[in-house]
Amino acid sequence: MPTQKILVVENEKKIALDIKKRLQKMGYFVYEIISSGEEAIKKVEExxxxLVLVDLC
Structure with a gap:
């Protein structure tokens, strides 16, 4: 089965790293953490x- 690529968009570093750690424990591959919406849009296009998990205020 191919690895599913997950992009995490979170502006708080500590929370983003916790999300990544929890996803990895469940066997998912978080290939990048992005901290801004604009950067996330570019990365999604590239x-x-x-899956993109977004939590920005």
């Missing part, structure tokens, strides 16, 4: 992830 890498075509399977």
């Amino acid at each position: 890498t075509n992830p399977n």
Whole structure:
């Protein structure tokens, strides 16, 4: 089964790392953490992830 690519968009570093750690424990591959919406849009266009988790205020 191919690895599912997950992009995490979170502006708080500590929370983003916790999300990544929890996803990895469940066997998922978080290939990048992005801290801004604009950067996330560019990255999605470039890498075509399977899932984008977004939590920005």
